[in-house]
Amino acid sequence: MINKYTWIVLKKELTDIFRDKKTLITSILIPILVFPIMAFVIGMGTDKFIDDSSQDISIAIISEEESKLESFIRDHEGINVVAPDNPEEALSELDIKAIIKIPQGVDQQIENDEMPDIEILYDSTSTNSDSARSRVAGIIGEYSQSIVFNRLEELGIDPQVLNPISVSSTPIANQDEDAGLGIMILSMLLPLMLTVWAAVGGIPAATDLGAGEKERQTLEPLLTTRANRLSLLMGKYFAVVIAAIMGTIAALIGFGIAGKINPNFMGTGSGMPLKSAVAVGILCIGLALVFSALELAISFFARSFKEAQTYLSPLTIVVMLPAYLTMYLDGKEIPEYFFHIPLVNTIAVIKESIVLVFNIQHILIVSGWTILYIALALFLTVKMFNKESVMFRS
Amino acid sequence: MIQVKNLSKSFKKVDAVTNISFEVKKGVVFGLLGENGAGKTTTLRMLATMLKPTNGTAIVDGIDLLQHPEKVRGLIGILFGGETGLYDRLTARENITYFGLLNGMEKLEIERRIEEISNMLDMNEYLDRRAGKFSKGMKQKVSIARSIIHDPDIMLFDEPTSGLDVTSIRVVHEFIRRLKEQGKTIVFSSHSMNEVEKLCDEVGIIHKGEIVEVATIKELREKYEDMELEDIFVKLVGGKK
Ligand SMILES: Nc1ncnc2c1ncn2[C@@H]1O[C@H](COP(=O)(O)OP(=O)(O)OP(=O)(O)O)[C@@H](O)[C@H]1O
Numbered sequence: 137m138i139n140k141y142t143w144i145v146l147k148k149e150l151t152d153i154f155r156d157k158k159t160l161i162t163s164i165l166i167p168i169l170v171f172p173i174m175a176f177v178i179g180m181g182t183d184k185f186i187d188d189s190s191q192d193i194s195i196a197i198i199s200e201e202e203s204k205l206e207s208f209i210r211d212h213e214g215i216n217v218v219a220p221d222n223p224e225e226a227l228s229e230l231d232i233k234a235i236i237k238i239p240q241g242v243d244q245q246i247e248n249d250e251m252p253d254i255e256i257l258y259d260s261t262s263t264n265s266d267s268a269r270s271r272v273a274g275i276i277g278e279y280s281q282s283i284v285f286n287r288l289e290e291l292g293i294d295p296q297v298l299n300p301i302s303v304s305s306t307p308i309a310n311q312d313e314d315a316g317l318g319i320m321i322l323s324m325l326l327p328l329m330l331t332v333w334a335a336v337g338g339i340p341a342a343t344d345l346g347a348g349e350k351e352r353q354t355l356e357p358l359l360t361t362r363a364n365r366l367s368l369l370m371g372k373y374f375a376v377v378i379a380a381i382m383g384t385i386a387a388l389i390g391f392g393i394a395g396k397i398n399p400n401f402m403g404t405g406s407g408m409p410l411k412s413a414v415a416v417g418i419l420c421i422g423l424a425l426v427f428s429a430l431e432l433a434i435s436f437f438a439r440s441f442k443e444a445q446t447y448l449s450p451l452t453i454v455v456m457l458p459a460y461l462t463m464y465l466d467g468k469e470i471p472e473y474f475f476h477i478p479l480v481n482t483i484a485v486i487k488e489s490i491v492l493v494f495n496i497q498h499i500l501i502v503s504g505w506t507i508l509y510i511a512l513a514l515f516l517t518v519k520m521f522n523k524e525s526v527m528f529r530s
Numbered sequence: 531m532i533q534v535k536n537l538s539k540s541f542k543k544v545d546a547v548t549n550i551s552f553e554v555k556k557g558v559v560f561g562l563l564g565e566n567g568a569g570k571t572t573t574l575r576m577l578a579t580m581l582k583p584t585n586g587t588a589i590v591d592g593i594d595l596l597q598h599p600e601k602v603r604g605l606i607g608i609l610f611g612g613e614t615g616l617y618d619r620l621t622a623r624e625n626i627t628y629f630g631l632l633n634g635m636e637k638l639e640i641e642r643r644i645e646e647i648s649n650m651l652d653m654n655e656y657l658d659r660r661a662g663k664f665s666k667g668m669k670q671k672v673s674i675a676r677s678i679i680h681d682p683d684i685m686l687f688d689e690p691t692s693g694l695d696v697t698s699i700r701v702v703h704e705f706i707r708r709l710k711e712q713g714k715t716i717v718f719s720s721h722s723m724n725e726v727e728k729l730c731d732e733v734g735i736i737h738k739g740e741i742v743e744v745a746t747i748k749e750l751r752e753k754y755e756d757m758e759l760e761d762i763f764v765k766l767v768g769g770k771k
């Protein structure tokens with residue numbers, strides 16, 4: 137079944153695949169790029185938000201005299217007080233984000249328990265200016281709170297009376313707080329990516345190696361060589377499998393790069409134990425073995441290259457459907473029967489691994505099923521390849 | 531060299547070939563003449579072991595093709611159809627080498643043989659270029675080279691000139707003549723009287739899956755009193771209708 141002819145075919149087919157720019161782009165380049173681009177786009181949104189709030193905000197202060205309030209604001213971290221010639225114009229240019237107008241004699245007014253009126257000018261059409269306003273208002277609020285505390289202490293009252301209830305929230309999962317978002321993305325995307333690429337990564341190769349061979353009329357000379365049929369078929373099969381696995385690995389590399397660009401992307405996924413990673417890897421290769429056989433069978437069944445493409449493209453949807461439907465499935469509460477549904481069972485094990493569950497029983501069940509699927513799929517392919525009415529119809 | 535014994539092939543409903551027998555001696559060019567759907571391709575595919583006969587068998591150089599199909603395949607080369615394809619992303623040399631390897635040849639032997647064939651067919655210039663951009667004529671020569679890389683004793687041609695232009699037809703005819711000079715045994719199907727008359731020593735006329743006549747061109751002429759081959763064919767086939 138597997139002999140020197142298998143290797144000759146495999147080597148030739150891989151050479152052929154690697155010289156095909158279209159296949160290289162769809163099977164390797166795109167999976168490598170998709171996730172880093174996603175990470176970058178997601179990262180841009182959140183990072184910018186973080187950046188702006190951590191950057192110093194430029195404001196101007198309009199006042200007649202020195203005051204304690206003004207120095208409190210000036211000394212506050214993250215505030216950069218500048219003195220432009222024309223503050224209002226600088227604000228409209230957004231060179232400064234807000235202007236604080238402090239009335240005369242503010243310290244005195246506070247001392248006298250009067251309520252001084254502090255005015256903040258900002259540009260309501262600019263989100264940055266708006267957030268500068270709330271920042272500044274917050275700072276003034278802090279100042280006013282410190283005054284309240286002082287007054288209460290002077291009256292001999294514990295300032296804690298102002299906080300009848302103390303609220304504190306702690307995330308209970310044993311992860312650092314940032315990981316939440318990462319887990320979400322990872323748990324949704326990783327199963328989708330791994331299963332879809334393992335399953336459909338071989339399609340371009342399968343189309344060419346089956347229907348393409350028929351259409352080119354190279355199948356007849358091929359079948360008239362010394363090599364026996366099964367060894368030819370196996371060579372082609374392994375070539376398709378390798379193409380599918382390469383696509384999956386490319387996607388994983390892309391995922392790794394994405395994690396580097398935006399650590400949120402990976403969450404605790406990077407902490408997945410080796411044994412889980414190995415189990416997931418083997419199951420995905422299993423998936424590639426199943427689908428490559430099916431794709432090759434369909435491709436041989438088709439009369440022409442076009443027909444093969446028509447039959448094979450819906451396969452992508454068939455594969456994506458369970459991945460989508462289980463997108464929000466929580467890895468910690470997967471119903472038992474999920475481990476017996478084709479494709480869904482592999483996704484289920486990946487989901488578990490992401491939330492750091494390693495359930496050997498589940499893995500064994502899914503492995504058992506996968507071996508059965510491979511056997512069935514291969515059986516079908518061999519049958520198809522030996523079926524004269526299919527191979528020689530026109 | 532080839533003894534066809536009661537060979538039959540039926541697909542689900544169609545009896546494509548029914549109980550045909552003929553013999554082709556070593557060094558002879560045998561023409562299978564028949565209309566569309568007569569069963570020529572099916573017969574040649576069975577001889578090439580691509581299809582399993584429903585009944586009967588053929589003995590090729592003493593080997594029963596049912597018992598040792600791989601051995602038989604090692605002895606034969608095929609050129610089926612006028613426009614046979616190549617692997618576009620492989621060079622001409624790689625295309626040919628692939629089939630050499632699959633016929634169990636050693637790398638060095640293949641190299642030597644490619645040089646020989648390339649000189650013969652005048653294809654040195656594009657031997658190491660990718661086949662995708664070749665003209666029809668160039669592709670055809672590569673297909674020819676591919677079919678004889680393992681120097682088979684027997685060649686099977688199935689309508690090798692269909693769909694080709696005059697120049698390409700000449701290349702194929704020239705190639706068949708050269709093989710004949712080398713003493714190869716050739717089975718060659720066609721629906722063109724002219725072609726068969728020009729190239730063949732013997733003819734088998736096949737109609738609706740049955741052989742209706744096997745004879746040398748000369749015998750046919752004598753038997754049918756110098757009628758044109760075309761008329762003989764019409765008479766034989768017409769009588770069956
Ligand atoms: N794979 C197949 N499945 C079903 N029927 C087939 C198959 N191959 C050939 N046939 C049928 O068998 C008969 C003989 O076909 P075959 O191709 O051998 O004829 P042919 O002489 O080569 O014709 P042509 O000149 O058109 O090439 C036809 O009726 C054809 O429809």
Ligand SMILES: [Mg+2]
Pocket residue numbers: 570571572688689
């Ligand atoms: Mg035919």
